[in-house]
Amino acid sequence: MQQKKKAKKIAPVTKPFMKGSIYDSGTIKSAIYFYFGLLLMVLANLLLGSMAAWDIAWLNIVFNAVLVLMIYAVFYANGANKGTAAVNHGEMMLQRQESGRTVDAKDRAACYHPGKGFLIGVLGSIALLGCAVVLAVTAKLQYSGMGALPSWINTLQRQPEMQAALAYYNQPAVLTVEDITRLLVRLHILPYVNMVGSTNRAGLLLLERLSPVIALLPALSYGLGYTQGVRMRTRVHTDIAAGKRKRAQKERRQRQARVKAAKGPEQLN
Numbered sequence: 001m002q003q004k005k006k007a008k009k010i011a012p013v014t015k016p017f018m019k020g021s022i023y024d025s026g027t028i029k030s031a032i033y034f035y036f037g038l039l040l041m042v043l044a045n046l047l048l049g050s051m052a053a054w055d056i057a058w059l060n061i062v063f064n065a066v067l068v069l070m071i072y073a074v075f076y077a078n079g080a081n082k083g084t085a086a087v088n089h090g091e092m093m094l095q096r097q098e099s100g101r102t103v104d105a106k107d108r109a110a111c112y113h114p115g116k117g118f119l120i121g122v123l124g125s126i127a128l129l130g131c132a133v134v135l136a137v138t139a140k141l142q143y144s145g146m147g148a149l150p151s152w153i154n155t156l157q158r159q160p161e162m163q164a165a166l167a168y169y170n171q172p173a174v175l176t177v178e179d180i181t182r183l184l185v186r187l188h189i190l191p192y193v194n195m196v197g198s199t200n201r202a203g204l205l206l207l208e209r210l211s212p213v214i215a216l217l218p219a220l221s222y223g224l225g226y227t228q229g230v231r232m233r234t235r236v237h238t239d240i241a242a243g244k245r246k247r248a249q250k251e252r253r254q255r256q257a258r259v260k261a262a263k264g265p266e267q268l269n
Helices: 027-049 057-098 105-109 116-124 126-138 153-157 177-188 190-196 201-209 211-215 217-226 229-263
Strands: none
Touching: 027 057, 027 116, 027 177, 027 190, 027 217, 057 105, 057 116, 057 190, 057 217, 057 229, 116 126, 116 217, 126 177, 126 201, 126 211, 177 190, 177 211, 190 201, 201 211, 211 217
């Protein structure tokens, strides 16, 4: 039985590149883009997270868990693209340096650094992280507020002896710093709120205490994606080398076929 020839797997092809610094002139700009990504995450939470209003608890958990993973996957992919571009830039700067041309400090700093993606993510999360820290420090167990009075109570409020008893219901609601930070943070972590459940007061309190950690998860995803830049550039070079090898093999077979055709059919003695 004739065995099929297995195609040789080409070894990974890497190219040297210039190393950059953890901070460069474009870091703040990238952090601003990351912040707008967080705002888009809030929009996705509102549009998609609000759909998870089923009475089945496990279905809410599964839906919101998938939503969270999808959002973090987007940040991871964006970080990977940024890291790949930085490695590519480092390759070009190294080639420029080896050719005798000058590489200025700005271009050198913009090259790949494994910690740059994490720095971009943290800087882009500063506003959310600050709110989350304030909420984690000030958060208290939430209790249900007093419900609205029925309409027939209005007649009793006109009576002097009932005004003092019902005065509490007429006090205006005061918006505190805790209320504002809770609203901002919960918009960012809405899928987690849905998974815990609005009636689970102890779970929501724990979630608010852990909100600074949750606030940094998109930055962590972006930073981890950024570190894949070297691997992705290696894959690109490997694919290019594999393509060149296939073309060379195809051209060699075509050459051999032309030579064989030029010789014509072999005559038998």
